[in-house]
Amino acid sequence: MKNNSTWENFLKPVVVLVVICIVASAALAGTNQLTAPIIKAQEEAAANAAYLEVLPEADGFEEITDFQSSNVTKALKATNDAGWVIQSYGKGFGGDVPVVVAFDSEGTILKVKFMENSETAGFGQKLADPADADGQKLAESFVGKSGTLEAGDVDIISGVTVSSKAALAAVNSAVNCFNEVALGQAAVVEEEQLTPDQALESMELTEIEIPEGLTGAWETANGTTVLRVDSKGYEYETAPMDVLVEFDADGNILNIWVGTDGQTAGIGDQAGSAEFLSQFKGVLGEAGLDGVDTIAGATQSTTGVKKGVRKCIKAFVAMYPDCAAATAVAPEGGDAESEASSEAAVETVTLSDEDCKAVLPDATTFEAVESATSGVQAAVKADTGWVIQASAKGFAGQVPVIVGLNADGAIVGVSFPENNETAGYGAQLYEEGNEKAAALAASLVGKSGEVAIGDVDAISGATISSKAVVEAVNTALSCYNEVALGQAPAAEGEGEGTDMSAMSAEEARAALAPGATLTQITAPEGLTDAWQGDDGSYVLYAEDMGWEYAGKPMTIAVGFDPNGAITGVWVDASSQTPGIGDQAAGADYLGQYTGITDEAGLDGVDTIAGATQSTRGVKKAVRKCIQAYAAGLAS
Numbered sequence: 001m002k003n004n005s006t007w008e009n010f011l012k013p014v015v016v017l018v019v020i021c022i023v024a025s026a027a028l029a030g031t032n033q034l035t036a037p038i039i040k041a042q043e044e045a046a047a048n049a050a051y052l053e054v055l056p057e058a059d060g061f062e063e064i065t066d067f068q069s070s071n072v073t074k075a076l077k078a079t080n081d082a083g084w085v086i087q088s089y090g091k092g093f094g095g096d097v098p099v100v101v102a103f104d105s106e107g108t109i110l111k112v113k114f115m116e117n118s119e120t121a122g123f124g125q126k127l128a129d130p131a132d133a134d135g136q137k138l139a140e141s142f143v144g145k146s147g148t149l150e151a152g153d154v155d156i157i158s159g160v161t162v163s164s165k166a167a168l169a170a171v172n173s174a175v176n177c178f179n180e181v182a183l184g185q186a187a188v189v190e191e192e193q194l195t196p197d198q199a200l201e202s203m204e205l206t207e208i209e210i211p212e213g214l215t216g217a218w219e220t221a222n223g224t225t226v227l228r229v230d231s232k233g234y235e236y237e238t239a240p241m242d243v244l245v246e247f248d249a250d251g252n253i254l255n256i257w258v259g260t261d262g263q264t265a266g267i268g269d270q271a272g273s274a275e276f277l278s279q280f281k282g283v284l285g286e287a288g289l290d291g292v293d294t295i296a297g298a299t300q301s302t303t304g305v306k307k308g309v310r311k312c313i314k315a316f317v318a319m320y321p322d323c324a325a326a327t328a329v330a331p332e333g334g335d336a337e338s339e340a341s342s343e344a345a346v347e348t349v350t351l352s353d354e355d356c357k358a359v360l361p362d363a364t365t366f367e368a369v370e371s372a373t374s375g376v377q378a379a380v381k382a383d384t385g386w387v388i389q390a391s392a393k394g395f396a397g398q399v400p401v402i403v404g405l406n407a408d409g410a411i412v413g414v415s416f417p418e419n420n421e422t423a424g425y426g427a428q429l430y431e432e433g434n435e436k437a438a439a440l441a442a443s444l445v446g447k448s449g450e451v452a453i454g455d456v457d458a459i460s461g462a463t464i465s466s467k468a469v470v471e472a473v474n475t476a477l478s479c480y481n482e483v484a485l486g487q488a489p490a491a492e493g494e495g496e497g498t499d500m501s502a503m504s505a506e507e508a509r510a511a512l513a514p515g516a517t518l519t520q521i522t523a524p525e526g527l528t529d530a531w532q533g534d535d536g537s538y539v540l541y542a543e544d545m546g547w548e549y550a551g552k553p554m555t556i557a558v559g560f561d562p563n564g565a566i567t568g569v570w571v572d573a574s575s576q577t578p579g580i581g582d583q584a585a586g587a588d589y590l591g592q593y594t595g596i597t598d599e600a601g602l603d604g605v606d607t608i609a610g611a612t613q614s615t616r617g618v619k620k621a622v623r624k625c626i627q628a629y630a631a632g633l634a635s
Contacts, residue, residue, distance in 0.1 A: 050087075054102035054111040057082035068187035069177035071170065073098070077181075083110060086177050090169030092117060092124055097166035101142075101174040107182065109175075112142045114167060124163030138164060148172050158418050158430065193274050196228065196244035199257040211315035216244075224248055227315055231308030241271065241301070243308035245280075247316050251325025253283045256309065263301050271301035285328025286313050286599055290620050293612070307603055349377045349389060351402070356380055356387040359404030359413030363387075372489035373482050375475040381483070385412065388479045392471035393588070394421050399429070399468035403444075403476040409484065410448045414441040414473070419465075426465025440469065450474055500570045501585045505557070508570035512559025513537040524628035528555070536562035538633055544621035554584065554614070556621035558593075560629055569593045571618055581614035589615060599626055 051061060058078035067075055074087040084103045089096040098115040114127035114135060126132040127139075134157045141155040149172060156164040176188040194202070204221040211217060216228030225247045230240040242259030260272035270276060279292045289310060294302040317326045356366050363382035371379040371388075377400060380387040385407050391400040397420040404413040416429035416437060428434045436459045443457040451473055458466035481487040500508045509518065509531060516533030523530040529541035538560045543553040554575065559567035573585040583589060592605045602623060607615040 050100045050113050050115065051076060051085045054100055054113050055083050055085050058085070061085065064181050067177055067181050068189055069173065069180050070188065070190040071173040072177040075177055075181050081105065084178055084182055086174040087115075088170045088173040088177065090166035090173065092163045092166035097124065097127065097163055097170055099167055099170040099174065101171055103174075103178050103182070105182070106146070107175070107178055108144060108146045109142050109171070112139045112171060114139060117163070124166075126157060127163060127167055134158075138167065142171055146175070148175060158427075190274065193272060193277070194257055196242045196257045196259050199244055199255070200226070211318060213311055214315055217315075220246070224254060225316060225319070227312040229308045229311045229315075231304045231311070241304055241308065243305055243312070245309055245312040247312075247325075249320075249323070251284055251313070251316050251320070251323040251328070253280050253288075253309070253313075256280045258305055258308075260301070269301075271305045276302060276305075280309055283309075283313075285317070285325040286310055287328055287620075287623060289313075290602075290616060290623065293607070303603060310600065310603065347377065349400075351378045351380050351387060351389060355389075355402060355415070356382060356404070358415050359402050360385055360387050360406075361413070363404075369483055371479050371483055373475060373479040374489075375472065376479045379479055379483055386480055386484060388476040389417070390472040390475035390479065392468040392475065394419065394426055394465045394468035397421070399426065399465055399472060401469055401472040401476065403473055405448075405476070405480050407484075408448070409477070409480050410446060411444050411473070411477075414444045416441070416469070421465045426459075426468075428459055429465060429469070440466065444473060447473075449477065451477070500568065500590075501587060503570065505555075505570075505572065508557055509539050512539045512557060512568050512570060514567070524632055526624050527628050530628075532633075533562075537567070538629060540625040540628060540633075542621040542624040544617040544624070554617055554621070556618055556625070558622055558625040560625075560633075564597055564629060566593050566596045566622075566626075569618070569622060573614065576614050583608050584614040584618045590618075593622055596622075596626075598630070599623060602626075 052058065055078060058080060059082075060079040061076040062079055064075040064077055071090065072086060072088045076085040078084065083105060085100060086103070087098065087100045089098040091097070095118040097117045100113045100115060102110040102112075104110055116128050117124060126135045129135055134155075137155045138157055141153075142149070145153060149168060151165060151168060154164075154168060156168075173188075179185040180187045200218075203218075203226070205218040205226065206220075208217045208219055208225075211227070214227055214229045216226075218226045220226060226244065227247070228242070228244045231243050241263065242261075244257040245253060246255040248254055256277050258272040258277060260269040263269045263271060283289060283292070289306060292306055294306065313325060317323065320326075350368070351366075353366055356363060360382055363384045365383045366387070367381045369379050369381050373390075375392060376388060376390050378387075378389040386405045387402065388405070389400060389402045391398040393399070399419045399421065400417045402415045402417065403411060406412050418430045419426060421427045421429065429437045429440075431437060436457075439457040440459055443455070444451065447455065451470055453467055453470050456466070456470060478489070482489045500511055503511065513531070513533045513535075516535045516537045518531040518533050518539065521530050521532045523541070527540055527542050531539040533539075539557055540560070541555060541557050543555055555572040557570040559569075561567050569590045571585040571590065573582040576582040576584060589608055596602065596605075602619060605619055607619070
């Protein structure tokens, strides 16, 4: 009985479960064997249908497998020479974004079809929806074009920037493959970007003492030094970025690797891209970082990398104080950049009756009026109130807002025109039906006077864009005070410090050292002039490269208070292109320098898109003045 009990209570259930598992596994394996070919056949049928859809003139295809171009899954040549079909992909927000592209024999795009993807429903998935007008408009905008394309060449979908750019990258990969297989050009092969851990595994290393503030330090068998640090990206609290930098004996950067786990796909993870990181190679000393541009839309993440590299450079210089990096200064040259065209930061617009009714629905008549309030793009007087469009600086450019006000100056309605903010963040403002944008707009209704960010429902994760909205709304309210109540208009830069752009050199010098009696002193090496105040303040002058450097360099004056903090910066940009390079002398740009006490503070100074070389020239000159002050003038 005992043996029987053991069988019934213990062994039998185990045997039964094992048999069930074996049978179930066999059934699943059998099902997979039966369905896998069917699924594969369905996928191939869909792909073949897409090939014929984009090139219906083809009577068949010959597959070309001997190619090396990156991000291409298939290359087909029509057997009747009707053209070529290439399937490729780009990196989107939620994974790969595949496309099928048809070319004629010369490389002109005949048709583009977006295949199914894993992007967000209602956003990136619009690409693959044949009924979606925006997706089809983007696909059609490629037709007739050839060669490598830029975002401005096609109809990027508003609010779907990352996926649209992934589709653009995929089409460009197809173009690269066509050039290789049809025209015999060299293949475009993307360099594989290693993670910091993978890079360390590939080197023969000896651990050395880790400098303060870093997370790792090694010497390689080749005599180079490798330093590691954690640095701040957009998702710093959950996953700081891992930055690894290799230096030669002089301190030149040989290689850099960045781990971007935790950064937003398609946005922040661009900080680990080969294209961005290539800017660091060859950099010598902190001054060389002036030539490294951040990526619009990924400013925080790419700035985080830049700060991490700066920490490594400082640590290297501390370890080897006689190295070339310790005395390196910013280069006086550099690749020429085009500053040929740039729109004003705030441009005027014309509001339609439809625009006005959207925020002031009970109005029936509209009349445009002039406003001198800075930041206002349009002002309209209605029979029941006012409609004003204003804009303010956001994360990636100006953020426009249309505000409807009743006769008493209270906000009745708010709408958000299209902007250039980051997809999924500030770009939510103009996405139709976006609940967060609607909540922000609703929270402004009924407000009058000055509005604070704490008074509204700011969009979580889009703080900078939300603050820009509040600033633009306050500009609209100031405009109301001007046009409706007759108050003096708010001047540009009001409340942001003294605007010295119209001052002479002598007037600016006095403004940079307020209240001090200045005496000219011998200029430190590398500077052009220097003045000392009787209160311990200084005004230092330097010259550096602008866009028209060969004709006349820009002159920059920097004021330092007795504690070494920058009081302001004045720039003579008269040699720069009006409306473009001379923005380097603008109060908005120069205001970023006020309060900076050392070179590290320059990391927070953004250049102006379209005036990159001129504003970078100012930054280099300010760095020279900071270095001179720290070297011999600081008390």
